[in-house]
Amino acid sequence: MKYITLFIILFLLWLLLTLNLEGPNLIVGAVAALITMLVFGKHFLRDWYKFFQPRRYFWIIIYLGIFIWECIKANFDVAYRVLSPKMPIKPGIVRVKSTLKTDIAKTFLANSITMTPGTITVDVVDDDFFIHWIYVSSSDPDVYTQKVMGRFEKYIKRIFE
Amino acid sequence: MNSISNIFFIIGIAFDLFGCIGLLRLPDVYNRLQSATKSVTLGTCSILLGLLLRYGFTAVGVKALLAIPLLFFSATVAAHALIRGSYKFGIKLSDKTVVDDYKDVKK
Incomplete structure (x- = not known):
């Protein structure tokens, strides 16, 4: 079942990339997706059934909106x-704690943090995220945890867990 | 429609330019990575969105749309790998740095 999910995703990606519904194109896409599935299938997500739960897609759309807005602001x-001529920067590496459990959720949280300008995830050790921040605005862990990841964490939890 | 896509092109090019200025002005490798990887990625995404608006949902437009997530994921992973690699390699943080929690993590 894990393999079939991967196959469906790859085949849809192929159709989007080529935008062509003729016979030969479908066959080429199916063969390419099949080979990729056989090679990489065993590394695919263990909890594949989450792809078939529609409410997760609803949260992805909401999350994308918030993410794009935060990106533009940052x-x-x-x-x-x-x-600005004086360059008001105050860089530093801070440690923040996350409450997420699964690896895929942590990966996406780290990617979201990296993609918002001003913060880069340096490393993830168990539950701790080490984040390079271009303007460390406070020295209180609670405040900066909320600032760096609070706005993303609850949506990612709903999407992936 | 063409004028909206032109606006997206202009915003994208402006952010690419800001990223390059940041690359020259900021003090150390970590801050430079901040502006080099991310302002530039978002600027490029804006240019691709402008392309989608100009061509609509044709072969060109949809490819531009698909390039955005691919660019996003590869750029984030590259930024993370570069910054972690330079820390492990022992490159010093700049003098302006106020806090470094990562130094007591066991190597």
Whole structure:
């Protein structure tokens, strides 16, 4: 079943990439997806059934909206820090704790943090995320945990757990 | 529609430019990675969105749309690998750094 889920995803990706519903194209796509499935199938997610739960897709759409908004806001912030003559930066590496359990959720949280300008995930050790931040605005762990990941964490929990 | 896609192109190019300025001005390798990997990725995403608006849902537009998630995931992984690699290699943080929690983690 894990293999079939991967096959469906790969085949849909192929159809989107080529945008062509003729016979030969479908066959080429199916063969390519089959080979990829056989090679990489055993590394695919163990809990494949989550792909067939529609409420997760609803949360993904909400999450994407919030993520894009945060990205744009943070991007303007970094642009201001780069362009202003005095360069008001206060860089540092902070440790924040997350409550997420599964590996895939942690991966996506780390990726979201890296993609928001101003923060990069340096390393993940068990539950601790080490984050390089271009402007460390407070020294209180609770405040900066909320600032760095609070807005993403609850949605990622709903999507992946 | 063309003028909206032009606006997206202009925003994208502006953010690419800010990323490059940051690459020159910021003090150390970690801060430079911040602006080099992310402002530039978002600027490029904006250019690709402009491409989608210009061509609509044709072969070109959909490919541009699919390139956005691929760019996102590869850029995040590259940024993470570069910053972790330079820390493990022993490159110093700049003088402006206020806090470093990572140094007591066992190597």
